[in-house]
Each structure stands twice: as structure tokens, then as C-alpha cells.
Amino acid sequence: MNFDIEKSIEVLERTPLTIEALLDGLSKDWIYSVEEGEKWSVHKVVSHLIYGERTTWTPRLEMIMSNFPTKEFEPTDDVEEHFAKMESKSIRELIFQLKYLREINIDIVQAYNISSDDLNSTATHPELGVVTLKELLATWVVHDMAHLSQIARIMAKKFGEDVGPWKDQLGILNQ
Secondary structure, X not given: OOOOHHHHHHHHHHHHHHXXXXXXXXXXXXXXXXXXXXXXXXXXXXXXXXXXXXXXXXXXXXXXXXXXXXXXXOOOOOHHHHHHXXXXXXXXXXXXXXXXXXXXXXXXXXXXXXXXXXXXXXXEEOOOEEEEHHXXXXXXXXXXXXXXXXXXXXXXXXXOOOOHHHHXXXXXXXX
């Protein structure tokens, strides 16, 4: 499939709803446990998605679409401070925030009426160099998918040892 902004929005709209359906109402054990050898809980993954909504996706889209002579993304280095602020929030509060911010950000994307020419517009990423709007938007979608997969993997591994002889047949447990 070639990149299509409308198809991208279909996924971006559904990510917060998918997270809500999967996590809302679960016990804290599901929300705060981490994989062996890892540091991120489901709570931290959702906090990270909120961080991206605030600091990454639409601010960078707006930079690319701007008329600024120099278009350079600022590095995002305050993530630990963000995690500390989110620590006391319930998963329900995080989901509400994610849904709210995502709705606003999708409205921003749609308000630009992005053309196929716009998708080739560029800015400079502090680590990756020159990137296009198409690459940014495609990355946003794939980033969502990666973290949905991560949430599922964290949760699946809670019962990883309990599945007995089926463990080798459950690929998610071997990631």
C-alpha cells in the first residue's frame, strides 16, 4: 500500500479507542507490571503516547508546513520529567488525555488539507537528518502499531510461564 493520509487517519483515530477497550477497568496488576528485564509498564507506554501527542507529531507537522526559512526539529529530551508527572494518574485519566489530544491533533492534520506535494515537504530531524512530511505521518501510524503490540506483549508475558507446553506456539511470548 502506498501512503494515504485518509487511511492513516483511520488508524490514528482508532488507537486511543483500542487502548481504552483493552485497558480501561483492568486491575493495577495489569497496568503497572513490566516484562522481565524491561522498564516500561502499560501505564508508561500510554504516558509515552501522550508525550508524543504533545511534543512530537503535530508540532513537527506544523514545522514542516510552516514558511520558516529554516525548519529544524527541537530534540525531545524532557521525557523523564513527563513520566514523573504522569506517574500518579490513573490509566483511565491517561486514556482520556490520549483521546482528547489525539482528537485535537487529527483536527490539526485535517485542517491543513495536505496535498501530495505537501507530503514531500521537509524539515531536519536532530538525529535523522532531512525527513519528509510523508515519513513523519507514516511513522506516527507505525509508532502507534508498535506500541499497541508492546502493550499486548507486556500483558501476554504475565502468563508466559503459565501456558505450559504451548509457549513455543505463542509467538508473542518469544519477542
